[in-house]
Structure formats: structure tokens, C-alpha cells
Amino acid sequence: MDDLLDKLKEIDGITNKIGEKFLINLIENLDKFNLLNEILQELKENYKNCEICNFYKMNNTCVFCDNNKRDQNLVCVLTSKREARKLLNSEYRGIVHILRGEINLNKNISPDTIQIDKLFARINKDTEVLLATNLTFNGEVTANYIISVIKDKCKKITRLARGIPFGGSLDYIDEETLINAIENRKIIKK
Structure with missing residues (x-):
């Protein structure tokens, strides 16, 4: 199991905890192997990196x-x-x-x-x-x-404009974010 975890962790975003959860889920639900194979086959056959924009x-x-x-x-x-x-x-x-x-x-x-x-x-x-x-x-x-x-x-x-996020409260905003929000303010009416 540790060898499989080490191999999974080579994929960006897969941590030890996520990898372990993933492997155990596959062991407990062997029918999900087919689903995983479908996904991997679809990726292999139909997706590739764009040479121009890297999307x-x-x-x-x-x-x-x-x-x-x-x-x-x-x-x-x-x-x-x-x-x-x-x-x-x-x-x-x-x-x-x-x-x-x-x-x-x-x-x-x-x-x-x-x-x-x-x-x-x-x-x-x-x-x-x-x-x-x-x-x-x-x-x-x-x-x-x-x-x-x-x-x-x-x-x-x-x-991109910087400032206070929607739902943010001034109490929790750091000074630099507040300054950026003031500098990047929008005109509502002239």
C-alpha cells in the first residue's frame, strides 16, 4: 500500500491522506475500477495540452x-x-x-x-x-x-483589481488590501 501511495503522490494535488482515501475507496468498491478506467481512457484519447496557450x-x-x-x-x-x-x-x-x-x-x-x-x-x-x-x-x-x-x-x-472580497469585513482586512481597495475604487457617479 505504501508503494502505491508513493506513486499516487507523484501526481500534483494528491497528498498522503487523499491518496489513502482514494485507494481504500477503490478496494472497498471494486466496481469503481471500471469508472476510473473510463476516465483515464477518455483523458488519454481526447485531451492534450494546447501548444499555444498551455490550456x-x-x-x-x-x-x-x-x-x-x-x-x-x-x-x-x-x-x-x-x-x-x-x-x-x-x-x-x-x-x-x-x-x-x-x-x-x-x-x-x-x-x-x-x-x-x-x-x-x-x-x-x-x-x-x-x-x-x-x-x-x-x-x-x-x-x-x-x-x-x-x-x-x-x-x-x-x-486584476485588488481589494476587499465580496462578503469581506473591514475588521478582518489587512492594511495593504485596504489601501489597494481604496486605490482601485470604482466610480459610481461623477
């Missing part, structure tokens, strides 16, 4: 790159496919570019490691780049690096 293609079609209804001049830069899926379910109508992580010099993750050059190749004078990297130190380093390289190569660079 995934289903049946050789990327919902971002191959959709001519999307604004090809608005590129949202994200760090993961999960974030892109969330964006897909929103009202965002541009395309995406998914970095494979963020720059982290302490872990030897450089711009080359996260395939940032593929992003630069997609940008031209008509492009607006919407930076949606995480609001962490590494996310800011990544965003600042991108800005430094593309500032003269695109029409506009924007960043």
Missing part, C-alpha cells in the same frame, strides 16, 4: 485559441489551468496564456522554466495583456518581469 485541447480544439468569438487581442496571463477553467466559466471574452508556475529564484524557477517566451511571441502592438498572476511575492516578481519585457511591445498592460 488543454479536447478533441484537438482549445476553447480559447480556436474560438473566433473570443477577443484575440486581449490576453489574460494566468499561472495554472485551474485558474483558466475558472475564467472560462466567467464573462471574460478574451484568450489566455497559462504560465507553468511563477518565477521563484529560490527554487531555480526561471522565466525559461515557465515558458514565458511563448507569451512574448503572442504579443503585438494591438494586444492588451491582463496580468492575473497571484498576489504573492513570486506572483509580483513574475508580473514585474513580464511588464519589463513587454511594456513597449503591446497596446496596454492591465492588472
Whole structure:
């Protein structure tokens, strides 16, 4: 069992506890093997990584790159496919570019490691780049690096607004978040 757990933990997101729960569930419900096989076969046959944006293609079609209804001049830069899926379910109508992580010099993750050059190749004078990297130190380093390289190569660079989340209370908001919320306030009436 420990060997199987170690192999499962090689998959991102599977912890010891989740892996153990998964394996025990399969042992107790042997009929779920067929379901698992179906899922794995479907993934193997119909899904692959999009060479352009790093999202995934289903049946050789990327919902971002191959959709001519999307604004090809608005590129949202994200760090993961999960974030892109969330964006897909929103009202965002541009395309995406998914970095494979963020720059982290302490872990030897450089711009080359996260395939940032593929992003630069997609940008031209008509492009607006919407930076949606995480609001962490590494996310800011990544965003600042991108800005430094593309500032003269695109029409506009924007960043997701920062501030108080819906349902948030001022009592629990840190000072930096409050300052960002004030700086990024929306005009209701002029």
C-alpha cells in the first residue's frame, strides 16, 4: 500500500491522506475500477495540452485559441489551468496564456522554466495583456518581469483589481488590501 501511495503522490494535488482515501475507496468498491478506467481512457484519447496557450485541447480544439468569438487581442496571463477553467466559466471574452508556475529564484524557477517566451511571441502592438498572476511575492516578481519585457511591445498592460472580497469585513482586512481597495475604487457617479 505504501508503494502505491508513493506513486499516487507523484501526481500534483494528491497528498498522503487523499491518496489513502482514494485507494481504500477503490478496494472497498471494486466496481469503481471500471469508472476510473473510463476516465483515464477518455483523458488519454481526447485531451492534450494546447501548444499555444498551455490550456488543454479536447478533441484537438482549445476553447480559447480556436474560438473566433473570443477577443484575440486581449490576453489574460494566468499561472495554472485551474485558474483558466475558472475564467472560462466567467464573462471574460478574451484568450489566455497559462504560465507553468511563477518565477521563484529560490527554487531555480526561471522565466525559461515557465515558458514565458511563448507569451512574448503572442504579443503585438494591438494586444492588451491582463496580468492575473497571484498576489504573492513570486506572483509580483513574475508580473514585474513580464511588464519589463513587454511594456513597449503591446497596446496596454492591465492588472486584476485588488481589494476587499465580496462578503469581506473591514475588521478582518489587512492594511495593504485596504489601501489597494481604496486605490482601485470604482466610480459610481461623477
